[in-house]
Amino acid sequence: MTIAVAEGITESLATDHRGGFRRRWYRTPSFVLGILIVGTVIGLSLAAPLLTSHSPTDQDLNHVLQGPTSKHLLGTDQLGRDEFARLLYGGRVDLRVAFLAVLFPFCLGTILGCIAGYYGRFFDTIIMRLVDMVVAIPFYVLIIALVFVLGAGARSIYIAITLVGWVSYARIIRGEILVAKRQEYILAAQAAGFRDLRIIARHLLPNVITQAIVFAMSDIVLDILAIVTLGYLGLGIQPPTPDWGGMISDGQAFLTTKWELSTIPGVAVIITALGLSLIGDGLADLLRPE
Amino acid sequence: MDRFAYILRRLLQAIPVVIGVTVIVFFMIHLVPGDPARTMLGLHATPKKVALLHHPWGLDRSLPAQYELFMKRLLHGNLGTSLIYGVSAWSLIWGRLPVTLWLIGYGTVLAILIAIPLAVLAASRKDAVRDQAVRAVPLIGLGFPPFWLGIMMLLAFGLHLGRLFPVGGYGTGPVGHLHSMFLPALTVALGISPILIRSLRASLLQVLESDYITTARSKGISERRVLLRHALRNAVVSTVSVLGVNIGFLVGGTVVIEQVFAIPGIGQLMISSVFQRDFPVVQGVTLIFGIMVVLVYLATDVLHSLLDPRVRFD
Amino acid sequence: MTDAILDVRDLRVEIPLSRGTVHAVDGASFTVRPGEALGLVGESGSGKSMTLRAILGLLPSPGRVVSGEVEFEGQDLASASQRRLRDVRGARIGMIFQEPMTALNPVMRVIDQIAEAPMAHLGQSRSQARSTALDLMRKVGIPDPHRRAQAYPHELSGGMRQRVMIAIALSCEPKLILCDEPTTALDVTIQDQILKLLGALRRDFGVSVVFVTHDLAVVAQTCERVAVMYAGQVIETGTVDEVFHAPRHPYTLGLLRSVPRFDLKRQTLDSIPGQPPDLVMPPAGCRFHPRCRFAQDDCVSGDFPLRPLGAGGGRATACIHDDACVTDVRANPVIADA
Secondary structure (H helix, E strand, C coil): CCHHHHHHHHHHHHCCCHHHHHHHHHHCHHHHHHHHHHHHHHHHHHCHHHHCCCCCCCCCCCCCCCCCCCCCCCCECCCCCEHHHHHHHHHHHHHHHHHHHHHHHHHHHHHHHHHHHHHCHHHHHHHHHHHHHHHHCCHHHHHHHHHHHHCCCHHHHHHHHHHHHHHHHHHHHHHHHHHHCCCHHHHHHHHCCCCHHHHHHHHHHHHHHHHHHHHHHHHHHHHHHHHHHHHHHCCCCCCCCCCHHHHHHHHHCCCCCCCHHHHHHHHHHHHHHHHHHHHHHHHHHHHCCC | CHHHHHHHHHHHHHHHHHHHHHHHHHHHCCCCCCCHHHHHHHHHCCHHHHHHHHCCCCCCCCHHHHHHHHHHHHHCCCCCECCCCCCEHHHHHHHHHHHHHHHHHHHHHHHHHHHHHHHHHHHHCCCCHHHHHHHHHHHHHCCCCHHHHHHHHHHHHHHHCCCCCCCCCCCCHHHHHHHHCHHHHHHHHHHHHHHHHHHHHHHHHHHHCCHHHHHHHHCCCCHHHHHHHHHHHHHHHHHHHHHHHHHHHHHHHHHHHHHHHCCCCHHHHHHHHHHCCCHHHHHHHHHHHHHHHHHHHHHHHHHHHHHCCCCCCC | CCCCCEEEEEEEEEEEECCEEEEEEEEEEEEECCCCEEEEECCCCCCHHHHHHHHHCCCCCCCEEEEEEEEECCEEHHHCCHHHHHHHECCCEEEECCCHHHHCCCCCCHHHHHHHHHHHHCCCCHHHHHHHHHHHHHHCCCCCHHHHHCCCHHHCCHHHHHHHHHHHHHCCCCCEEEEECCCCCCCHHHHHHHHHHHHHHHHHHCCEEEEEECCHHHHHHHCCEEEEEECCEEEEEEEHHHHHHCCCCHHHHHHHHCCCCCCCCCCCCCCCCCCCCCCCCCCCCCCCHHHCCCCCHHHCCCCCCCEECCCCCCCEECCCCHHHHHHHHHHCCCCCCC
16 A cells, blocks of 8 residues: 555545644533633743732841731741742742743653653563662652652752652553554554654653643643642742742741741642643543544 | 462562562662762762772672672561661561551542542432532643642641641551541542542443443332442442552652651662662662562552452463 | 232332433332242332332332332331431341352351351340241251351352342241342253242241242242233233233333243244333333333323223223234133143
8 A cells, every 4th residue: 555545544544633622622611711721820930020020038127927918928937038029930940940840840741651662572671670669669758769869959959750650651552552443443553564763752642641731731730739839848949039839838837826828829839730630621521532 | 378379479570570660679779870889979979988888788899799788688678778767677677567558558548438439429329510510620631730639638637627636657556647647648549549430430430331331220229229239349449450560659659648748668768768869768768668569569460369269370 | 909019119220320221110010929939020120129128118228219118017118217227227127139159248257147147136135036037047948057057258159148048038038039140140950949949948937039030930930929020010910820921011022922832843932022112211102112022002191001901990991903913822822821
């Protein structure tokens, strides 16, 4: 069979789920709500300079631990810094790191998962053994240990999360490929003599990637939590850069006087996470084959 | 007899994983290019201190030889010596291990006590108000940073509500532990219940569609018995593995919780060692955590085989 | 029908689905007399299983009974509360299901599953109920009951499991047993054993049976009376003799003719043309008319409830042109008399 005919067959067989998504996305309430929430959060943090004239790092030791006033919408913290500004700018940092941090494990895990699933046997065994080993060490323990070795800060966070987080993606993609590679359109492509890379990239991947994308949504939540937790422990984003985790940690000493210091950043995390989970749920519903 | 052989076989299968864990733990220090001793000492590195570390660490030898040395020491129970306290890392860990084990166990029990009734409540009336309410729990709950939840607990119970529970510490004696560790254990439990609830509810819903549930109802037994003795009993079989994976996550979460509540467990030891750049202790704790998780997975498998008579032991 | 133990009158069951409401049972009426076995026959989708489930209120959700009465021991089960139904289930009416592998709880020992109903209804203690169960296992022909009692369902063969199901249904000595295709999932040889067992138990326990099946031969072998269902409606009732020798509904006739006869040498397989109707939008008038070779203009609209034939009751048909069947059978007998 000619290449063109083979391509035609494989393309038509493979595009079964994609049309449904475009038609239905705005009618799925969870998806829409999620986008709204996340959109608002991202919008607020991007618009930080417009929403407040304060800098998140300026200290004012004459006005510490104040309540909300017209000058400081959410009051000040123990060093007189404006809480509202810290919240917005902290969101910027945390969200940026979280969204970036999910990309690397996604890519690494997808590649390794493809190799394991498509080639099977030797590669599969090695990669899966590696998965078992990484999974054996608790997520946070491994991250903390890696950050210890690599030093604190955003760069280490990216590396640590990548080294630990690829596992879930690899498992998902491998599972999907193991099933998908038995489909007829793949056999057709193989029979037509297409190279492996082409088959994987153009024919298998578009169909199996949806599960990984859905997972990525909950993974961003996980990453936000990890970043914020590391911030709390003092191992994450380093001061003076504002970070929600660091804010919660700073606030713990002042629970009796100004409990909002610790509470509000946490609520921000929860709301962001809720939005992302809703998007994830919505996506899962939408991308499910009819 | 079959079951013993099965457990033995699983134990043997776990060994390569544990070895893999040691490889990871060993390799961590070599992740950064350059002299590992310098990485370890971080800001306090001086050429003198670095040189001092070289020999005991075998850093003057090749990588495989270093690993060999590492493993040899390990098999003798030697996890290295604390750079700060000068005593064996193992003795530091050993003293604090029971505390962490208490926290994990207590937290798991509480999580189960929370998840089961909620999941049963939800699944028994699918899509009703109570089901929607319970489904909201994982949706919102998964976004709660566990340490923040812990702080909120402190705020609510420790400081305001009549100081019901101590704000930290381990307490003495079993009752003391139960009391002091209630808030942290509850925090841990609330951390993993959302996933448990979601998973158990899904299992229950699936089980409730089964034919044997209709048979059970056709006997005219009470709906409560149908739910508990037939549906739940079957649903837990598939949830056990989810619980196992989540305990793995839970174990890691205790590190942070111990910080929040100032609990003297190995998690807190790890954090303080990280700040003090006490690498042998960090390494040792990581290894112990890894072994703990492998054992938890093993226990989960065994539990699963106990709960499901269809599991074959060959 | 004053001595009927079960009297089902115009039962209707609906299942609301997203594509429309399925009228699974749309007018089923029949009676069961004490000690007798009634066969409820029809193709898949005819509503026979749903009818059975509706009697005990065990419809799969979202199905529900929308009208009709199910009179048993002086009360109407169709409108009874869950509590009342639970008192009846197991204790007064037992049920046997089609797939013994999935119909038994996989993580519960067989003996405990049999003992459950006696503990709930007869107030027996666990040890009493267990010995009752052992006794029952012996009665249903399970060899070496002591050893088998501790087994889990997956450790037993299909025939054994079905015997366990029968033991469960009989455990409180009910007055009526509902059987939902109990032998369909079994090997032919085992089928025969189970049917003979059911016959023997029926005599020993004096229990009435409603036997749902699509297999006419099974009905002929085990039942005294039969009710034929099509598209959710009971369209003919009578004794097995009456209905099989002289069917009075074209559908019944078609069914009987489509059974292969091994005694005739040259024969094309007679089947009923067309497909069973969609139960969301069934045909107007007589449900069978699109496939009926005797159909006439007046079959196309209107309602056709069961019409009693002759005196004595029990013999009825829904067809208004049943004389056509009589003529057809006279010309071409369905069953050669032995």
